[in-house]
Amino acid sequence: MHKYDVLIIGSGLGGLICxxxxxxxxxxxxxxxxxxxxxxxxxxFARDKVVFDSGVHYIGGLEKGQNLYQILQYAxxxxxxxxxxxxxxCFDKIVFDGDEKxxxxxxxHENFVQQLLADFPGEEPALRTYINKIKEVCAKFPLYNLxxxxxxxxxxxxxxxxxxxxxxxxxxxxxxxxxxxxxxxYVGQPGKTPLYVHALVQNSYIESAWxxxxxxxxxxxYLARAITANGGEVLKYKEVAKIEVEExxxxxxxxKDGESFTAKHYISNLHPxxxxxxxxxxxxxxxxxxxxxxxxxxxxxxxxNTVVKPGTFPYINHxxxxxxxxxxSAGAYYTADNWPQTYALYINQxxxxxxxxxxxxxxxxxxxxxxxxxxxxxxxxxxxxRGATYEAFKTQKAEQLxxxxxxxxxxFANSVQSYYVATPLSYRDYxxxxxxxxxxxxKDCNDPLRTFIPARTKISNLYLxxxxxxxxxxxxxxxxxxLTCAELLGIDYxxxxxxxx
Numbered sequence: 001m002h003k004y005d006v007l008i009i010g011s012g013l014g015g016l017i018c019x020x021x022x023x024x025x026x027x028x029x030x031x032x033x034x035x036x037x038x039x040x041x042x043x044x045f046a047r048d049k050v051v052f053d054s055g056v057h058y059i060g061g062l063e064k065g066q067n068l069y070q071i072l073q074y075a076x077x078x079x080x081x082x083x084x085x086x087x088x089x090c091f092d093k094i095v096f097d098g099d100e101k102x103x104x105x106x107x108x109h110e111n112f113v114q115q116l117l118a119d120f121p122g123e124e125p126a127l128r129t130y131i132n133k134i135k136e137v138c139a140k141f142p143l144y145n146l147x148x149x150x151x152x153x154x155x156x157x158x159x160x161x162x163x164x165x166x167x168x169x170x171x172x173x174x175x176x177x178x179x180x181x182x183x184x185x186y187v188g189q190p191g192k193t194p195l196y197v198h199a200l201v202q203n204s205y206i207e208s209a210w211x212x213x214x215x216x217x218x219x220x221x222y223l224a225r226a227i228t229a230n231g232g233e234v235l236k237y238k239e240v241a242k243i244e245v246e247e248x249x250x251x252x253x254x255x256k257d258g259e260s261f262t263a264k265h266y267i268s269n270l271h272p273x274x275x276x277x278x279x280x281x282x283x284x285x286x287x288x289x290x291x292x293x294x295x296x297x298x299x300x301x302x303x304x305n306t307v308v309k310p311g312t313f314p315y316i317n318h319x320x321x322x323x324x325x326x327x328x329s330a331g332a333y334y335t336a337d338n339w340p341q342t343y344a345l346y347i348n349q350x351x352x353x354x355x356x357x358x359x360x361x362x363x364x365x366x367x368x369x370x371x372x373x374x375x376x377x378x379x380x381x382x383x384x385x386r387g388a389t390y391e392a393f394k395t396q397k398a399e400q401l402x403x404x405x406x407x408x409x410x411x412f413a414n415s416v417q418s419y420y421v422a423t424p425l426s427y428r429d430y431x432x433x434x435x436x437x438x439x440x441x442x443k444d445c446n447d448p449l450r451t452f453i454p455a456r457t458k459i460s461n462l463y464l465x466x467x468x469x470x471x472x473x474x475x476x477x478x479x480x481x482x483l484t485c486a487e488l489l490g491i492d493y494x495x496x497x498x499x500x501x
Contacts, residue, residue, distance in 0.1 A: 001418045002235075006251060006488075009240045010269030010432070012040025013474060014465040015327045016223035016234075017481035019268050020075040023230035025489055030232060030253045030261065031224075032253075034239035036381045039220030040192065040269075040431055045380075050348075050358045050419065051177055052166075052305045054422075054430065055438075056216030057317060057346040057360065058086060059474045066148055066469055071478045074501035076229075077222035089115055091209035094181030095323045104318075105177040105205070109135065112206050116178065116233045126170035130179060132410070135163065136205070137199040143479050144200060146499045148491050158448040160195040162188065163329075176490045177328040182321045184344050184362070186472070187439060188329045194445035197471065204475045208253040211348075225346075233296030237381075243261035243278045243462070250462050253278075266485060267463045271440060272453055273431055275464065283459055295468075296444075299332055301425035302340075302365035306358060312415035313347075313356040322408055329440075331364050340364065340401060361413075367424045367435045379429050386425070387448040394421040409444050440468035455484040 007016045007023050010032035023029040038045050041055030061068035062083060072078040076119045089111065090104035104113040113127045119125070132161070132260070137157045142149030166176050180188055186197050212218060224234045252262045265460040269274040272292045276284060331342025350357040367374075369395070376386040377485040397422050406413040424436030433440070443451045453469045463482040467477050486494050 002030065002259075004028050004261070004263040005029070006265045006267060006428055007261055007277075008032065008036075008267045008269060009253065010040070010466070011038035011224070011234060012165075012269045012431075012466060012477070013042055013219065013223075014467070014477045014484070015040075015267065015269030016220055016227070016479045017071070018269070018465055018480055018484055019232060019234070020077070020223045020226040020230075020486065020496070021481070021485045023227050023232040024074075024076065027265075027488070028231060029227055029265070031227065031234045032238040032240055032255070033210065033234065034432070035068055035215070035379065035430065038224055038234060038235055038236065039217055039327070042216045042220040043430065044217040047305065048307045048418055050307050051215045052358060053215050053217075055218075055265070056474060057344075057362075058209055058211045059083075059092070059216075060201075060209055061207055061475050062210045063208035066207055067144060067278035068457050068475045069480055070146055070498050071482060072219075074498045075223060076226045077219065079259050081218060081224045083167070083210045084213050084317075084409065086211060086319075087210040088328045090318045091205055092182045092319050094328070095320060095322050096176050096177070096326055097322075097327075097408075098326075099174075103181065105178075105182065105208055107206060109206060119237075120172060120175050120176075123170055123172055123175050126172070126175065129169045130166075131206075133169075133195070134199045134203050136204045138197050141196070141200065142474035143482060143495070144315050145275060146495060148495045154196065157162050158194055158196050159445050161191065161445045162193045162195040162198045163190040165195050174324070177323070177326060180328045181323070182344075183329055184243075184321060184331065184342060184364070185330055187364075187442070189332060189442070190329060191443070192444050192446065194443050194448060197443050199474060200471055200476065204473075216474075218373075221471060237250075240278060241311060242280055243275070244280050245283045245459060245462075247281065248458070249280065249460055258470040261366070261447065265461050265463065265488060267465055271466070273470055274432065274434065274466055279459075288458065291450065296442045297364070297433070298437040298442050298472075299433055300367055301422075301438050302314065302397060302401070302424075303422040304361045304419050305422070306399050306402070306419040307417045308350075308358055308415050309355045309417045310350065313354060313357050313359065313409075313412060315349040315354055315356045318349075322405075324404075329500070339403065343401065345405065356415075358407075361405055363401060365397075365424055367428075370423050370425050372480070373425060376425070377429055384491070394423065399420075439472040440466070455480070456487050 005027040008031040043054040093104040094103040104115045126245040140154045239256045242258045342364040428436035
């Protein structure tokens with residue numbers, strides 16, 4: 001039996017930030033992680049002595065004084081991170097098959113407008129309307145701006161349909177698709193995706209866009225060190241199996257190997273559906289339970305991590321989003337015959353030369369595409385073969401994707417020394433989401449409040465955190481962790497501390 005002030009289930013970014021903040025404020029914290037490596041989507045892995053990111057390919061809001069910078073500064077790790085700023089005139093390049101132009105999304109609100117004006121000289125009113133609306137929507141989210149405010153501030157904007165808004169500002173179809181061009185960052189769905197999701201994500205990169213040199217796992221490593229320096233613990237190979245509840249309070253949690261842990265407060269960094277499934281007894285209202293279990297999750301992805309032969313492919317200090325047709329959102333609606341419709345390229349630099357060391361190619365994939373192997377489980381800690389048919393499936397899809405990239409970047413296929421594939425099953429097994437979802441719960445402008453999940457639960461000492469509550473991504477998860485910690489520390493105190501860090 002172990003006793004703590006706060007017990008955190010899962011060492012994804014949300015759990016680690018909660019642990020760092022609460023331990024900094026005097027709570028005795030313990031984080032339990034089921035895997036060998038902490039960090040969730042921050043995990044990295046090495047192949048052929050090259051480091052690859054599992055999920056964090058670039059980050060916004062890290063300029064001094066900006067929101068994510070201040071949160072990580074308060075957590076005590078910002079000055080330890082090794083980061084590189086992406087090209088200020090182009091953090092993302094949007095390209096379309098059959099169109100020779102390459103459209104640039106730039107850092108800085110005015111620079112963003114000016115770079116696109118070069119390709120759309122008659123569209124200044126539309127671009128200014130766009131950028132002003134992005135800023136207006138972001139201003140409605142108090143914590144995004146590191147201030148306290150009324151939760152109802154955002155009510156006037158959370159129901160705005162992203163695609164309807166884009167349609168309203170211009171009749172130029174190409175400009176519309178360029179503004180939606182990096183929608184793989186949130187899985188854009190016409191008629192469903194809210195403007196606020198696009199605005200909060202896009203604005204963070206417009207403010208400043210960075211990549212983690214040597215991978216995002218450094219964020220997890222330094223957060224864990226901050227927790228232990230503050231007297232807390234981060235324990236690996238501790239998979240929680242059961243949350244025991246008595247008299248509307250969590251009394252203990254039990255791991256798969258039968259170990260019991262107790263605390264005054266408990267925070268789950270798991271998907272809320274997974275948390276509910278661990279609860280013993282019937283302690284949640286059926287309506288709440290049905291709502292959580294009925295929420296739609298976003299698509300998953302198929303990733304090819306390529307090791308590049310030295311000196312054969314140029315390093316480019318921006319990302320690419322490549323669309324096979326003229327519709328930037330078609331990728332999420334692929335068929336078996338036309339997959340893939342969209343892919344992203346993330347390029348990492350060789351330390352010895354101005355060339356690429358590795359290139360990550362990411363595209364959409366539904367969990368149903370890997371359904372024949374759904375009953376398998378495979379991680380480095382629990383290795384198991386999924387069989388020859390699965391390997392053949394991965395190879396066929398990877399070669400197809402590499403060939404497609406080669407059409408846009410001639411010579412790319414010959415520059416690939418080796419490649420390593422991740423499928424929805426990889427994400428499911430490593431990250432613990434039951435369907436391998438990239439971004440968790442899908443936000444819906446038609447019923448926005450249904451997809452906001454409070455950090456506080458009806459069980460008085462059980463709290464939630466993570467990407468499924470408010471917004472996904474490094475910034476979204478970090479802000480959600482702050483909201484979770486505020487349940488114990490108070491929002492006014494915590495926001496002041498972060499802002500002044």
